[in-house]
Amino acid sequence: MSNRFEAFLGLSVELTAFSRFDLLGTGLAERYLATLDKVVGVEITDTLLAAFVALPPAEGEARIKAVRTTILGNELLGDVARALIKLWYSGTWFELPLAWMERFGSRPADTTFVVSPDAYVEGLLWKAIGAHPAGAKAPGFGSWAFPPKIPALPELDSKA
Template sequence: MTTINKILNVDDYYFDVFMSISEALTGFSVNELQSTGLAETYYTYILGNLEAATFAEFLTVSKNVIENSYTPDQLRNAITAEIIADSGMNDMAGKIITLWYLGTWEGNYINDLSYQEGLVWNVMHAHPPGAKQPGYKSWNVQPVNSNS
């Protein structure tokens, strides 16, 4: 019960674990994830919409994976073996990836900002339609070529 109570504070170690595993799962750095302005929102949203013990278990497994991996290859292998291979952990990892990339949790947007700051827009070199325009005279700049 102590872990579950401790996890409710975004300033604690488990928030850092959440950010580190998010970095490993999304391929975006912690700084890039923080720059969305949604890290704390996502962390507390998950806590409010999931059994705290389930999230605590995921973060404990993630913590062990991160602490016992010394190279990027070891981290990838540990994530595959300890998170992806376990159906419950895999489901949680998928939800976190979807949360960061699309701004949704189980098909629902967290808030307006989660749509605008979804990582998918960066990957596509695009902007969220109707929410964040590319800027004045953007038509004058040649689009990014995905083949380059």
Template structure:
């Protein structure tokens, strides 16, 4: 992301920044197996100066930055929402495209030959990064659930209330 550094170092910096803005540890983010795919997605979709500005800013003050919002959503749901969609999240568009008449808010394909505002013809405003991105989304850990039909405990697991991993009730004496 910065000139003169290597991709491995940039990937580590990306994960470090992502940990700060998602609220999950670097260990948790590496554990998703999606760090490299997400890093490459951001690099392919945004200009280097835009990425650099986002990654070098104070994480607590970046929630208004559309690229940072896109990175956060990427980690949570496995979908790249381009900055033009940063303020919007159409859940039906990524949870069940085609089901119950739900259609994505933005087409999955870029319009060939049409220039985006960033000078990149191949930029896509909304797409799922990888098949594993859905099941590895931080969303599931955050709500204490499993992606329906994709991970253990399996069929019928949604009938039970979620269990939060690091939740400890305080005992009042």
């Protein structure tokens, strides 16, 4: 795997709190990196990845604070990072806010779209709540009568 893809994966683990195993298991990681490149351009994507790589090796609250100040609270990168979280969770790229476009220029590919039919099916939000995407990955007859099995948060290794 390239360093660029490694950085993208690490950033995605940081933002979603799903493990590399989970993210690679969707089969969509490469496609999502390509989506970023296509929609906001390679330059902004690289800036985002560089900001992640440069994060201090802190843990816990300090780490969260660093992500907030240097990525999610960054005027250029914040909206892009939030779009990436939503992409992983739903399979849909959501158009960037108007204010972002006005300041940094609109991009022709920046519309709201489902990346692919399987991107919807692999949305992480369903996994987060111990459910399944509506219309796919059915859990079986009668499974709904029992309490949900909500997966525990994994030990994450994004900083490794």
